[in-house]
Amino acid sequence: MFEAIAFYTFSFLTILMFSITVMTSQALYALTAMAAGMIFISAFFFMLSADFLGAIQIIVYTGAVMALYAFGMMFFDTTREVKEKIQNKNIVFVLGTMVALLVVAIFMAPVVSENIHALYPIQEGLGNTEQVGIVLFTKYLIPFELAAIMLLSAMISGIVLAGKKMDNSLTLMADEEIELMQEANEKVNS
Amino acid sequence: MDTALLVETVIKIVVILLVFSALAGFGTYFERKVLAFMQRRLGPMNVGPYGLLQIAADGIKLFTKEDIIPAGVVPLIFKIAPVITAATAFMAAAAIPFLPSFTIFGYEVHPIVADINIGILYVMGMMAVGLYGPLLGGLASNNKYSLISTARAVAVFISYEVVSGLAILAPLMMVGSLSLLDINDYQAGGITHWIAFSQPVAFILFWIAAFAETGRTPFHLIANDHELIDGFGTEYSGMRWGLFFIGEYANMFFISFVMAIMFLGGYGDGSVAGAFALLGKVAFFFFFFLWTRAAWPDVRPDQLMWLTWKVLMPLAVINVVITGFVLMF
Amino acid sequence: MNEQFYLPLVVITITTIAIPFLFHLSKYLGEKSMNTNNQNEVYESGIQNTHKDSFERFNVKYYLVAIIFVLFDVEILFMFPWALNLRELGLFGLIEMFVFMGLLGAGLIYIYKKGALKWT
Numbered sequence: 001m002f003e004a005i006a007f008y009t010f011s012f013l014t015i016l017m018f019s020i021t022v023m024t025s026q027a028l029y030a031l032t033a034m035a036a037g038m039i040f041i042s043a044f045f046f047m048l049s050a051d052f053l054g055a056i057q058i059i060v061y062t063g064a065v066m067a068l069y070a071f072g073m074m075f076f077d078t079t080r081e082v083k084e085k086i087q088n089k090n091i092v093f094v095l096g097t098m099v100a101l102l103v104v105a106i107f108m109a110p111v112v113s114e115n116i117h118a119l120y121p122i123q124e125g126l127g128n129t130e131q132v133g134i135v136l137f138t139k140y141l142i143p144f145e146l147a148a149i150m151l152l153s154a155m156i157s158g159i160v161l162a163g164k165k166m167d168n169s170l171t172l173m174a175d176e177e178i179e180l181m182q183e184a185n186e187k188v189n190s
Numbered sequence: 191m192d193t194a195l196l197v198e199t200v201i202k203i204v205v206i207l208l209v210f211s212a213l214a215g216f217g218t219y220f221e222r223k224v225l226a227f228m229q230r231r232l233g234p235m236n237v238g239p240y241g242l243l244q245i246a247a248d249g250i251k252l253f254t255k256e257d258i259i260p261a262g263v264v265p266l267i268f269k270i271a272p273v274i275t276a277a278t279a280f281m282a283a284a285a286i287p288f289l290p291s292f293t294i295f296g297y298e299v300h301p302i303v304a305d306i307n308i309g310i311l312y313v314m315g316m317m318a319v320g321l322y323g324p325l326l327g328g329l330a331s332n333n334k335y336s337l338i339s340t341a342r343a344v345a346v347f348i349s350y351e352v353v354s355g356l357a358i359l360a361p362l363m364m365v366g367s368l369s370l371l372d373i374n375d376y377q378a379g380g381i382t383h384w385i386a387f388s389q390p391v392a393f394i395l396f397w398i399a400a401f402a403e404t405g406r407t408p409f410h411l412i413a414n415d416h417e418l419i420d421g422f423g424t425e426y427s428g429m430r431w432g433l434f435f436i437g438e439y440a441n442m443f444f445i446s447f448v449m450a451i452m453f454l455g456g457y458g459d460g461s462v463a464g465a466f467a468l469l470g471k472v473a474f475f476f477f478f479f480l481w482t483r484a485a486w487p488d489v490r491p492d493q494l495m496w497l498t499w500k501v502l503m504p505l506a507v508i509n510v511v512i513t514g515f516v517l518m519f
Numbered sequence: 520m521n522e523q524f525y526l527p528l529v530v531i532t533i534t535t536i537a538i539p540f541l542f543h544l545s546k547y548l549g550e551k552s553m554n555t556n557n558q559n560e561v562y563e564s565g566i567q568n569t570h571k572d573s574f575e576r577f578n579v580k581y582y583l584v585a586i587i588f589v590l591f592d593v594e595i596l597f598m599f600p601w602a603l604n605l606r607e608l609g610l611f612g613l614i615e616m617f618v619f620m621g622l623l624g625a626g627l628i629y630i631y632k633k634g635a636l637k638w639t
Contacts, residue, residue: 006529028267028329035322046525055311056596063318063351064592067344068585070325074341129308129368130607133600137612144597145615148622151590155626158586159633162579199527203534257546261559273539280535284528304527311599333561341581348588355595363602424562429545495584499636503591504627507620510598517605518613 052129214439228484255428262332275323275437282316285309290460328422339421350402356506357395374456386453407483446475
């Protein structure tokens, strides 16, 4: 009873928050709503007694990934209304609906066919974090190391992509230099 | 649903909210007095005996200020931001045992709101969410100082979260549990069992990170008075600014509790002397925050980033590696 | 789901969010807002506000710090389950973790070499 109420409340809140993220035109509302939605998702992990994953959901998504988005936002003017260039509204609508249906189908398939059974049932006496550790370091060892390599390559590519002309500081350059740089950029772009 | 549990929880939460809101007020008084004595002044003296009623005067002033929402801000986010700072600070308190359990009128009380078994991770997660106070407050404020302060706050905060995360890893390897109660019980054997002695590097790293995460003086760049006015709080006034303030001071108290429990033995074996010792340790950590403010100048933002990524973080990683070797062999 | 643990969390979340919102009602206690243009102007240390908004471009290094943080944060959180199971996993787990940390260290050295954390 208590669990059902909690589940439906948090589902409603999560969907509401992510709808705000998609619908609003004010970037700050989107950022706040998305962060709140991420926190509400963690409630599902807590309900399933997966405390460790719940805490990670909060720390990584709300604490780290959203901070990244926030910095991304600071490079643009958040108060300005953005007008999207849409060539054909029908294509966007049809493609969007199809993708949404596909996602629903993918997630409904195991529910309908009743294929779900727990691979690692909860062991009594051990906390969730310990269980995650034991599974992670025995059965899922290779994926774990691959995750490390993936993180490393993500870091390197992030720096390579974002770090171009990193040492140029617009505030330290004279106006002429900035103009020269802009002209050079225009030449490259045209 | 257990009604007794609900009533007990609500009472605990109300007590925590009242005590730490009041302590935040007293904290400002102590801060002014300590700073004043260190600079050979008297501090607040006029309102009440030794200026003690200054807290009440400040409170009345904050509550009765005119409500100003500056032009060009995003009103909703502007109002939500201080709530986030205050709320996350007090939510982090849920996993902290403030005193050993005691019996009152034949009813055993555990002075911890929820003994979740991921205790310290929960506290860290809540502090990570606390970042949204300065972040949203600064972004919504339509003020250049606030915006710069926000960028600095986020950069400093996330850098030091890496350090604090790595620093608590080494003690956790020894204890083998994330619950603050278990960490406390691990050190119940007395002063020689304190983790601070077996993990001095982790202790000092976490202590340094605590200054950054609460935004206290050597790392007070977030609201550096002489360059950024009041940082993300520049446009705030009245009780909204007061909420930022309560959040900051409550955070200082809670992180002092975490440090005292994790590294300095907490309340030990749970005796009355142990409880007073815990309060004494917390008082020392809080005093140290104020002491540093009087004694140290602020560092520059680039020095701060240099310090965390090139000194503290490699140190923390090496500490974890050495701890692993020592525990294994 | 363990009610004993999570019910208090729900209660503390609701109370700690509701009470600060109540504090917003303090605007009815004090003077009524005059809402004049001069008063509501953005604070610029006493001079007239010249820009209509506060938009400012930031150095890309802030963004790089955020990227690096996301990755290191994930790596640190991967270490927590290992730290709690240190004795059960034994030497094998230790070697496993040192490989993981070695990759982390390689990333850190790359960052130093690239100068992504050089703030001047």
